[in-house]
Amino acid sequence: MLDLAKKRIVLGLTGGIACYKIAELVRRLTEQGATVDVVMTEAATHFITPVTMQALSGRPVFMDAWDARIPNNMAHIDLTRGADAVLIAPASADFMAKLVHGMADDLLSTLCLARACPLLVVPAMNKEMWDNPATQRNVAQLRDDGIAVLGPAAGDQACGETGNGRMLEPHEILTDLIASFQPKVLAGKHVLLTAGPTSEPVDPVRVLSNRSSGKTGYALARAAREAGAQVTLITGATALAIPRGVQAINVMTASQMHDAVMANVRHADIFIAVAAVADWRVTNISTQKLKKTSEGGGAPIMNFAPNPDILAEVAALTNGPWCVGFAAETEKLAEHAEAKRRRKGISLLVGNLAHQVMDADTTELVLFDEQGVHPLPPAPKLDAARRLIAEIASRAPRKA
Numbered sequence: 005m006l007d008l009a010k011k012r013i014v015l016g017l018t019g020g021i022a023c024y025k026i027a028e029l030v031r032r033l034t035e036q037g038a039t040v041d042v043v044m045t046e047a048a049t050h051f052i053t054p055v056t057m058q059a060l061s062g063r064p065v066f067m068d069a070w071d072a073r074i075p076n077n078m079a080h081i082d083l084t085r086g087a088d089a090v091l092i093a094p095a096s097a098d099f100m101a102k103l104v105h106g107m108a109d110d111l112l113s114t115l116c117l118a119r120a121c122p123l124l125v126v127p128a129m130n131k132e133m134w135d136n137p138a139t140q141r142n143v144a145q146l147r148d149d150g151i152a153v154l155g156p157a158a159g160d161q162a163c164g165e166t167g168n169g170r171m172l173e174p175h176e177i178l179t180d181l182i183a184s185f186q187p188k189v190l191a192g193k194h195v196l197l198t199a200g201p202t203s204e205p206v207d208p209v210r211v212l213s214n215r216s217s218g219k220t221g222y223a224l225a226r227a228a229r230e231a232g233a234q235v236t237l238i239t240g241a242t243a244l245a246i247p248r249g250v251q252a253i254n255v256m257t258a259s260q261m262h263d264a265v266m267a268n269v270r271h272a273d274i275f276i277a278v279a280a281v282a283d284w285r286v287t288n289i290s291t292q293k294l295k296k297t298s299e300g301g302g303a304p305i306m307n308f309a310p311n312p313d314i315l316a317e318v319a320a321l322t323n324g325p326w327c328v329g330f331a332a333e334t335e336k337l338a339e340h341a342e343a344k345r346r347r348k349g350i351s352l353l354v355g356n357l358a359h360q361v362m363d364a365d366t367t368e369l370v371l372f373d374e375q376g377v378h379p380l381p382p383a384p385k386l387d388a389a390r391r392l393i394a395e396i397a398s399r400a401p402r403k404a
């Protein structure tokens with residue numbers, strides 16, 4: 005299902021050059037199934053035209069509190085009732101100051117005051133304006149009032165200066181908006197995850213690895229973050245972007261993954277081991293590239309030593325986090341998965357059939373716990389991850 009299906013978003017634009025990026029945001033919101041009602045301040049119309057916004061949203065654009073198109077002349081009420089969120093992007097320093105004081109001297113500020121749904125603001129301004137104590141006081145007050153302030157980012161600014169105050173990119177705003185609708189079932193928790201493959205060097209240019217794409221682990225990291233957790237992701241090499249708001253530590257080998265997990269496990273409430281960790285590492289790593297014409301003309305001989313079992317080690321810690329393991333099997337899933345759960349000493353193990361899920365965007369998970377076997381419906385990996393996070397949140401013990 006689309007992430008914003010059945011959601012109606014009031015998208016407010018205030019004056020700022022970042023308005024040019026909002027055309028793209030409207031496209032992305034509608035692609036995700038949202039109905040978008042655009043409201044612009046007079047200043048915003050100097051940066052991008054209402055016609056552009058109307059064409060992209062496919063709906064009338066509102067600017068004026070006295071708009072004669074609204075029969076009862078109460079645009080501020082009509083637009084916000086039934087809306088799932090009001091999103092202000094870009095939010096100027098001036099507009100945030102008005103919000104802090106509850107001012108309502110145009111349609112957009114009036115509907116923010118009159119709304120009965122969450123308000124998210126995406127600041128965009130010159131770095132000196134952002135750093136100004138007045139703006140900082142206002143941002144702190146908005147947060148205190150329960151208003152979500154998304155960003156800003158740091159970097160090059162349209163004015164030619166560099167610093168804090170850049171508006172988040174449309175895809176980042178979209179991700180944060182989608183996250184705002186997810187239940188905060190892991191608020192206050194720290195989740196530590198492993199994901200992706202490990203790679204064990206053979207020589208300076210070759211590794212032994214596996215076909216894990218990291219998609220399930222990354223989807224879980226995103227879903228945990230959406231659920232309000234602080235997330236640390238220890239990841240092997242993948243082609244995926246680190247999910248927004250997730251702290252990532254890149255590793256290559258199982259030993260590095262082990263060390264990174266152990267260095268971060270103390271703060272974790274929940275540990276989810278999704279990584280496909282190599283069982284063995286090469287002990288006679290060649291310092292030079294192995295040649296086809298090796299001594300004797302035969303294939304190279306490799307010696308192996310077992311890698312540490314990260315999950316089993318974390319599960320055995322006193323006062324360690326609540327642990328979730330994964331098992332990708334090619335046959336006899338129930339048998340192997342339940343045996344693995346017991347062997348590793350964990351309360352929840354998530355199984356799947358490797359050939360069904362490897363490289364795929366969908367997955368079919370089966371949960372194994374003390375109570376038995378619980379198959380989850382097949383679903384896109386992000387939907388499955390959100391469901392799994394809900395299952396984990398309902399099982400993980402509350403820390404005293």
Ligand code: C5P
Pocket residue numbers: 198258277278279280281282283311312313314315316328329330331344
């Ligand atoms: O040991 P096995 O690979 O069968 O079990 C898979 C589960 O154990 C996964 O959760 C995987 O991340 C974890 N694991 C680990 N360290 C290893 C091997 C597997 O954390 N060395």
